[in-house]
Amino acid sequence: MVGMKLYDTAKKDYVNFEPSDPVSIYVCGITPYDSAHLGHIFTFMTYDLLQRRLEDLGHTVHLVRNITDVDEPIYVRAKELGISYTELAERETKSFDAIMVELNFRPLFAAPKASDYINKMAMTVKQLLDSGFGYYVDNDVYFDVSKCTDFEDFSGYSQRLLKGLSAMRGGDLDRAGKRQPLDFLLWKSISDSTDPAQWDSVVGRGRPGWHIECSVMSSELLGLPIDIHGGDSDLIYPHHSAEIAQSQGMGLDTPAKYWVHVAPLLSDCEKMSKSLGNLVFAKDLLKDYRPPEIRLALMHYHHRIGGEWQPGYLDEARKLLTAIDRTSTTADSQTAKLMIEKVRTALDNDLNNIEVIEALNEFADSPKTSDKPNPDTVSIVKQTLTLLGLN
Numbered sequence: 001m002v003g004m005k006l007y008d009t010a011k012k013d014y015v016n017f018e019p020s021d022p023v024s025i026y027v028c029g030i031t032p033y034d035s036a037h038l039g040h041i042f043t044f045m046t047y048d049l050l051q052r053r054l055e056d057l058g059h060t061v062h063l064v065r066n067i068t069d070v071d072e073p074i075y076v077r078a079k080e081l082g083i084s085y086t087e088l089a090e091r092e093t094k095s096f097d098a099i100m101v102e103l104n105f106r107p108l109f110a111a112p113k114a115s116d117y118i119n120k121m122a123m124t125v126k127q128l129l130d131s132g133f134g135y136y137v138d139n140d141v142y143f144d145v146s147k148c149t150d151f152e153d154f155s156g157y158s159q160r161l162l163k164g165l166s167a168m169r170g171g172d173l174d175r176a177g178k179r180q181p182l183d184f185l186l187w188k189s190i191s192d193s194t195d196p197a198q199w200d201s202v203v204g205r206g207r208p209g210w211h212i213e214c215s216v217m218s219s220e221l222l223g224l225p226i227d228i229h230g231g232d233s234d235l236i237y238p239h240h241s242a243e244i245a246q247s248q249g250m251g252l253d254t255p256a257k258y259w260v261h262v263a264p265l266l267s268d269c270e271k272m273s274k275s276l277g278n279l280v281f282a283k284d285l286l287k288d289y290r291p292p293e294i295r296l297a298l299m300h301y302h303h304r305i306g307g308e309w310q311p312g313y314l315d316e317a318r319k320l321l322t323a324i325d326r327t328s329t330t331a332d333s334q335t336a337k338l339m340i341e342k343v344r345t346a347l348d349n350d351l352n353n354i355e356v357i358e359a360l361n362e363f364a365d366s367p368k369t370s371d372k373p374n375p376d377t378v379s380i381v382k383q384t385l386t387l388l389g390l391n
């Protein structure tokens with residue numbers, strides 16, 4: 001069996017992926033308060049391609065992608081809309097799922113909602129309190145990062161950068177009573193009865209912090225350590241660094257054997273975000289383009305590089321798919337075999353989409369060698385498109 005090489009964020013190097021059986025993959029999913037945009041699709045498609053190639057190699061894959069339905073932006077947005085946050089979360093999750101199906105994503109092993117695991121999250125926070133990794137500040141619980149000797153190692157970021165990112169991403173560096181500025185929230189106590197999301201628990205009335213949600217859902221559904229943990233590269237710090245710290249507090253070295261992150265897709269030179277108003281919604285593109293065209297357009301980007309979204313890639317993708325379809329009736333099977341082998345090699349090379357596109361273009365440009373369709377060629381082309389989710 002040909003080995004797969006992946007770039008591992010923790011090791012900061014390429015590693016040979018050694019799969020378990022089944023292969024477990026946990027990907028941090030959406031906070032359901034707005035429609036799925038192209039940045040989401042690009043991130044999640046990386047793991048969909050990984051799953052497809054692993055299945056192509058004969059592995060069973062258990063891919064879990066969670067729904068962060070316990071998170072501040074949902075409450076804010078629901079209030080703006082004048083609806084309950086559960087209604088908003090359910091509505092957006094449903095529309096996101098429909099888009100994933102339309103874009104031909106492989107079915108998930110599980111899509112857990114944070115709200116279904118509150119009790120277990122509170123119990124884990126209690127465990128961290130008992131083992132001395134957690135501590136109370138008033139009625140909130142924080143994680144003491146000084147208990148982990150290597151908290152900065154995973155990201156490799158300087159203290160200065162960690163502090164900057166914490167401040168940018170909702171951390172409360174200067175809160176009185178915290179032992180270190182980078183200590184992060186495990187449990188937020190709620191005393192305001194009008195606050196929409198609160199639960200009674202062993203650690204008081206309130207709700208879990210975001211990081212503990214993923215530690216618990218991945219552990220409950222896949223068992224730790226999982227094979228591959230994925231998500232947006234923004235999650236390296238604080239979210240995934242916090243998950244590693246939490247798992248150390250739970251007696252494990254790491255929650256995952258491999259970490260694969262996806263760089264952002266940009267729009268107007270900025271990461272797509274609601275606050276910047278530069279979102280490109282999948283549902284809008286689906287009015288004019290077929291799902292394989294959208295997927296192939298996104299394959300013009302390497303997952304670790306990302307880049308500025310170029311709408312022109314959609315038309316290029318359309319042309320390329322038409323050309324592949326045409327060539328599948330005029331090329332010999334050897335040319336098709338060469339294409340699928342190149343595509344497989346490209347995916348095994350740290351999911352190199354750029355090399356995949358090259359292999360597809362080479363095939364599309366190959367000279368006519370037959371006047372009538374060769375069934376073997378047609379079948380291999382179909383197999384290639386299925387492997388890439390372009391069928």
Ligand SMILES: [Zn+2]
Nearest residue numbers: 028029214239
């Ligand atoms: Zn997560």
